[in-house]
Structure formats: C-alpha cells, structure tokens
Amino acid sequence: MTAAHANPNAAPNAPGASASPSPAAPDSPAARAAPSNADAPLPQHIRDGVFVVIAAYNETQTLPAVVAELRHLYDNVVVVDDGSHDATFHAARRCARYVLRHAVNRGQGAALQTGIDFALLHDARYVVTFDADGQHRPEDIAALLQPILAGRAEIALGSRFLSGAPESIPLSRRLVLKLAVLFTRLVNGVKLTDAHNGLRCFSRSAAERIHISADRMAHASEIIDLIRDTGLPYTEVPVTIRYTDYSLAKGQSSLAALRIMIHYIVGRLFD
C-alpha cells in the first residue's frame, strides 16, 4: 500500500483536487500536467517511433474512421482483430498500417498484449493503447507522450476526470468509474483519478515489462499492478472522452464492472 509514494512523479492530482471549475483553465494542476500546446503535432521522428495499438472485436462500424483519424498523426497503427465475427479484419486491412488477427477470441487484454509484443518487435519506442470505438481523441496522444519525452514518467495514463468535471459522462457511469478508482486504491495502493481509461502511453522499457495475463477486461487493473510492482514513474494526463451512443452501448455495462472486479480478485488468488 506504500507503492504510490515510491513513484516520484505520481499523479499530480488527488481525485478531490481534480474538480477544477473549467476544463481548460491554464493554471489548473491538470493543465500543468499537460503542455499547453498539447494539440500541436510532435516532430515526425518522434511520431515514427510511436505505435498505436488498437484491440478490435466486432468494430467494423467505427474502426475505419478511428484508424484514418489516427494515421493523420501517427502512421504506425496496429490493429489486433480479436477473432471478430464481422468484417473487422478486412476493414482494418484497408486502413491500418499493420493488422493482426487472433484466430480465436481471447479478450481485450490478450489482444492488447499481442499488439504490444508486435510493436516491440518492430522497434517501437513508445506504445500507445487506444480504444476502437472512437471514444478517444488522437490529439490527446501528444499530451500523453509529453511527460514520457520529458523523462518525467515511463507510463502515462489518460484520465477523463482530470480535465474538470465532464458533463458528458453519464452519472451512472461516473459512479462506477469512481468505485473502480476506490477499488484500485484499496487493492493496489496506486492513486489514480480514472482507473479504467483505455488511452495509455508507455515508454519502450515500460512496455517491455507488461505481461497481461488476464485475457478479458481485468487487464486494466493488471497494468496498474505493473505500476505498483515495478515502481515505474507514472502520471495521469487529462484526456477527453467522446461518449457517443455507440461507445456507450459497446462499452462495459455497470454490471460488467463487478464481473471484472471478481475476475481480477480470483485471478490474483490463483497466480
């Protein structure tokens, strides 16, 4: 439970302090965590070392737009089709830089690990995980990379709660996410404001130490375990989540959150 203190670059904000009145207030701690020119593209040679990993399971609908938008900024987009039953693989082949296919559905955690392994084999210097449903903004990746480029962190996690109180997050979802944060703090001792955000960025050395064994959704907790176990410096960066009807329908239901928690606890008991 003391690991949080071992990370010198721990998240600058406790959840209590994250409710800054306006999302873009330049003097808010959240804004200081990210550079003010976060939306400006990074130099090409840095972006060439960035591999964006997307795990996709039956995402034909949104994947092409998400990948096309990403590739305007980062060319190395790796889509892992997690044994989809629809045309996700073919859709990905038309837009992504690299496409991998799980012959059998193995879950999001497993697909992300596959993509991370692939990225590392292709000399990735930075690995980003990105959701396939269009809920993340590609521009936010630059903000996540900044603390890593500056050497302040090895792992940067997106947080939807740092950039002020987002009204677009439905109340029920907000409650579940806050419970997840509480759970993470109790079990892992890592202080976060948003425990289950799919937008993350890892330096190569951090990515090399990721070994997601939970195939399904409990992988988010496993990545936080990684922070605790390795003591790698991490930081949280405010990101914007676009809650569309599609991403809400596709995302985890509140009941699923409970199941994920149970999976995680059981997984820890038997390893």
Add this chain to the structure above:
Amino acid sequence: MEPKQLILLSVFAALAVASLFATSTRRVAPFVGLVVALSSFLACLAVLWPDLTTRLAQLVGINRGADLVAYATTVVVFVGFLAMYIRLRRVRSDLTRLVRQMAIAEAVEGPTTPPQTAHPDNASQSDLAAPTTPGQ
C-alpha cells in the same frame, strides 16, 4: 446382503476395475486413475460394512457415518473443481500464447499511406466527434 448393497457394490467395483484399467492403458493420468480406484475401493468397503464409516465418523467427532461420507464427498468435489479450474486457466493462457504467436507470425500490412477518407458507409469523423448525452 441387501439388494441395494449388491447394486452399489457392483457399481463401485466396476468403477475401481475400470479406473485401474484406464490407468494401466495410460488413458487417464496415473494420479487421477489411482485416486478414483482407491476411493471406489473404499466405497466398496463402506457398502459391505456400513458400521465402518460410523466408527470412523465417531473417531473424528461426527455421529453418523453417512454424514462423514457426505462431508468427505463435499471436500473431494470442491478440490476437484479447484484443480479443474486451475487446469482450465493454464489451458486458456496456453491458448492465448498460441493465438498470439500465430497472429504475430501472420501479421499483414495495410496501406502505407493513410486512407484519405474513412469507409464511405461508415460513420464520418464528425459523427464520432459529436458527443451525445443520454438523458441520465
């Protein structure tokens, strides 16, 4: 000997013989086969001399032999489930590793230049960018 004893005895005896046979022909793991054979043999003893279980039960502070058998069965079933669960987890993670290796070995490259527009019959970017707030 009562009829029920005869039926139970033949079932357990057959089970004991079958499991020994399966073990000797390596159709089941030796450990599993021997455990099944041994418990079938013990079951035969308990059927032939029911008092045996009662005496054993009273040794450990349980009144009836049938209760002892019930408790023992519960424990054995639980341990069996646990063993199976652990085995299942290992099989799952092996499967994941296999699937991962295949995926990486068979990775394909898409277009080297980013597609200018998304697939026409899919949601445009502006559709994605417009957040909808459900009435929560």
